[in-house]
Amino acid sequence: MKKFQLSIIVFLIASVLFAQQVPESVNYQTIIKNTNGQYVSNESVSLQLNLVKDSPSGIIIYSEMHVAQTNDYGLINLKIGEGLSNDVFGDIDWSSGQFFLALKVSIGNTGVYEDMGAFPFSSVPYALYAKDANVQLEEGEGITVDNKQVSAKTTSPLWNANALQNKPVEASEPAIGDVLVYDGSNWVPSQQNTVPVGTGVLSFEAEAPNGYDFSGNTIVTKKKSGEWTSVAPMNIKRRYVAACEYEGKLYAFGGEEQGDFTTDHVEVYDPVLNQWSTRAAMPFERVHASVISSNGFIYMAGGFEDNSHFGTTRVDVYNPIDQVWSSISPMNTGRWGNNIFAYNNKLYAAGGQDALSNSNFVNSIEEYDFTTDSWTTIFTLPQLHIGTKMAMLDGIIYFVYSSQEDNGLNTYSYNINTKEWKTHPPLNTTRLDFALGTIGGHLVVTGGIYNGEHINSTELFSTESNSWISIVGDLTEGAYGLRGAEVDGKFIVAGGVDVDGLKTNVTQVLTLSDIEEVIYLHLSQ
Incomplete structure (x- = not known):
């Protein structure tokens, strides 16, 4: 599959249309280049455009799809308001607040969309605004007003057929993609396809939206690229290990070996030495459990015990120094496929399933208090899908599930501090039995x-940006049932089931790097 990194994105041309009727669309252009700066020429492109109100992550008030063909110069022309949509463009109240244009692009109509972020939609045709706004319009020099319909007089001190603001426009015929640039004496067609903000065409003071930074007179995206590398494999091939970080190393507990036999193996990966070492076996067998390190110990919660098919309530404690196991009070509810987290000197157990057959999602979050050695249910979750994965960022537990059945393609979160439950945009790619973590x-x-x-x-x-972003860089070897954790700013995954249906011991490391993509804005009248 061809991959493109879009380096030039948005050219908004919010045309001021002097018509007898209010226009119900806005002209829009975009030029698309690949990572080498070459035009993506004569390619079919799908675009999803969302108008978002009040902030880049605000409420979507209008959404539409376009399928278009780039020309020799990667240029696409379309009209917002005339795409495929279940919404009515004419119902938008342009006077009700600030709007942003959120854009997703699929090259070659693969169905895989790259989220390009949201941009201030600040140049709304005045006739659209006036249609909704309760304003009194007054004629000005060169402008006539007839019942809120704005028109240009045939003579204007600001522009005519040969001048802009009394500065001559060169008579030479422009080429496709040219823009007018003021050279100090005349407006001349320029073959540069982008003009940085502030070079005489437009200058302004503004705050960059989420996901973007100002760099001089340009706007750059804050995007990420990822590189996966294969490192030393585990000693034992298995899936569904319980994995966590402890003092710069990845610990892998239990799991299922070939034949789906539950195991008691413990291995530790040292990224500095690129080496797995075997530790003393657990005094029990465990699969589908979850582990977290806190206060010098590793805590294991839930999972199947010794080939049973019912989630356990046990919470075991591992001392990595002397490799001794102990336990704390059990959870209130047995669960497997759950997660355990450490936050503010407390433990949290969330989600999971109660049994292998005829199982139900365990819709509770339990909190463990070290001072009382007790678990308390602090939140009852909605009935989420079996197979939902969980991870924590800054005291917020995220729940991720990806299946097109029963509208199950969703991301949710629960904030431990504010006790707020939220719904977020779904993953871009449907997948089951994936690895979820942080980096x-x-x-x-x-x-x-x-x-x-x-x-x-x-x-x-x-x-x-409250969105999922597909990054450059695939796993070196695909697998499902793999598990991992963040170690020193990198995400390390191990094990799983390979493309031949066999348990694997492959270990892979994801390293992120920043990509700065320059975005230029063009406004024309």
Whole structure:
């Protein structure tokens, strides 16, 4: 599959149309280039455009789809308001607040969309605004008003057929993609396809929206690229290990070996030495459990015990120094496929299933108090899907499930501090039995399987833009049932089931890097 990184995105042309009737569309252009700066020429492109109110992550008040063909110069022309939509463009109240244009692009109509963020939609045709606003319009120099319909007089001190603001426009014929640039004496067609903000065409003071920064006179995106590398494999091939970080190393407990036998193995990966070492076996067998390190210990909650098919209430404690196991009070509810988290000197157990057959999602979050050695249910979750994965960022537990059945493609969160439950945008790629964790302040999802096909791609969830972003870089070896954790700013996954249906000991490391993509804005009248 061809991959593109869009380096030039949005050219908004909010045309001021002097018509007898209010226009119900806005002209829009975009030029698309690949990572080498070359035009994506004569390619079919799908665009999803959402008008968002009040902030880049605000409420979507209008959404539409377009399928268009780029020309030789990667240029696309379309009209917002005339795409495929279930919404009515004419019902938008342009006077009700600030609007942003959120854009997703799919090259070659693959169905895989890249989220390009949201941009201030600040140049709304005045006739659209006046249609909704309770304003009194007055004629000005060169302008006539007839019942809120704005028209231009044939003579204007600001522009005519040969001048803009009394500065001559060169008579030479422009080429496709040219823009007018003021050279100090005349307006001349320029072959540069982008003009940085502030070079004489437009200058302003503004605050960059989420996901973007100002750099001089340009706007740059804050995007991420990922590189996966294979490192030393585990000593034992298995899936569904319980994995966590402890003092810069990855610990892997239990899991299922070939033949789906539950195991008691414990291994530790040292990224510095690129080496797995075997530790003393657990005094029990465990699969589908969850582990977290806190206060010098590793806590294991839930899972199947010794090939049983019922979630356990046990919470075991591992001392990595002397490799001795102990336990604390059990959870109130047995669960497997759950997660355990440490936050503000407390433990939290969330989600999971109660049994393998005829199972139900365990819709509770329990909190453990070290001072009383007791668990308390603090929140009752909605009845989420079996197979929902969980991860924590800054005291917020995220619940991620990806299946097109029963409208199950969703991301949710519960804030422990504010006790707030939220719904977020879904993953871009449908997948089951994937690995979920954190990296560099983002959620990360990788691997999985769907309809018998292994999924190798990786997505990051940005809390700034409240969206999932597909990043460059696939797993070196696809797998499902893999598990991992963040270690020193990198996401390390191990084990799983490979494309041949066999348990694997492959270990892979994701390293993120920043990408700065320059975005230029063009306004024309």
